[in-house]
Amino acid sequence: NAGVTQTPKFQVLKTGQSMTxxxxxxxxxxxxxxxxxxxxxxxxxxxxSVGAGITDQGEVPNGYNVSRxxxxxxxxxxxxxxxxxxxxxxxxxxxxxxxxxxxxxFGAGSRLTVL
Amino acid sequence: GQNIDQPTEMTxxxxxxxxxNCTYQTSGFNGLFWYxxxxxxxxxxxxxxxxxxxEEKGRFSSFLSRSKGxxxxxxxxxxxxxxxxxxxxxxxxxxxxxxxxxxKLIIKP
Numbered sequence: 001n002a003g004v005t006q007t008p009k010f011q012v013l014k015t016g017q018s019m020t021x022x023x024x025x026x027x028x029x030x031x032x033x034x035x036x037x038x039x040x041x042x043x044x045x046x047x048x049s050v051g052a053g054i055t056d057q058g059e060v061p062n063g064y065n066v067s068r069x070x071x072x073x074x075x076x077x078x079x080x081x082x083x084x085x086x087x088x089x090x091x092x093x094x095x096x097x098x099x100x101x102x103x104x105x106f107g108a109g110s111r112l113t114v115l
Numbered sequence: 116g117q118n119i120d121q122p123t124e125m126t127x128x129x130x131x132x133x134x135x136n137c138t139y140q141t142s143g144f145n146g147l148f149w150y151x152x153x154x155x156x157x158x159x160x161x162x163x164x165x166x167x168x169x170e171e172k173g174r175f176s177s178f179l180s181r182s183k184g185x186x187x188x189x190x191x192x193x194x195x196x197x198x199x200x201x202x203x204x205x206x207x208x209x210x211x212x213x214x215x216x217x218x219k220l221i222i223k224p
Contacts, residue, residue, distance in 0.1 A: 042119060042214030043158075043202070058211075090157060098210050099145055101165070106157035 002026050006091050006107030013081040013114045021076040021110050023091030029105070031097040032074040033058070034066065036087040043090070049074055050097050081114045117141045119215035121203050126221045127193055135188045135201050135218045143208025149177055149188045150202040152217065158202055161188070198222045
């Protein structure tokens with residue numbers, strides 16, 4: 001049981017470069033999300049999806065794109081990297097969104113540095 | 116605006132008890148979560164409260180008072196492996212999670 005798999009674990013980019021963070025889950029979860037975690041701040045939601053073909057913006061979506069073509073995969077694309085996007089990124093999934101104790105399962109995280 | 120407040124850092128002694136507080140101001144309330152995050156690792160789920168009162172799970176307990184916008188996580192018989200950050204998160208009226216910045220707990224022998 002792999003859970004939530006994120007790649008790469010570490011990445012260094014130059015300003016203006018683009019890249020994709022991969023996220024896959026094998027738990028048949030409907031809800032998937034991307035967060036960024038910065039020192040001294042709570043996790044901030046970038047984008048989320050409540051099912052295949054459905055995506056929506058979170059609190060800090062600018063500079064990022066997502067797609068959800070399958071239930072399993074939810075890649076996060078950085079269009080033109082900026083130093084402000086230096087952060088640790090977490091993919092997380094749960095059985096569903098909405099009310100109730102929909103516990104999030106997190107991937108191991110991707111540490112991104114933009115020079 | 117929406118706000119979750121937790122102490123930045125706490126120190127406790129191995130074998131002792133520690134209480135980590137969380138106060139919140141959110142647009143609506145649909146449950147409160149506590150997650151544990153060891154340094155360099157992903158958060159993992161500890162507890163969920165949606166009704167007032169105490170939920171006990173082994174050495175860990177979590178309390179909620181919705182009228183006061185307040186929760187605490189109680190850790191008993193502290194072990195060195197409990198050194199971690201503890202994240203409080205509230206699900207708001209749109210069922211989105213609002214996260215606190217976390218409390219770093221340092222356990223000393």
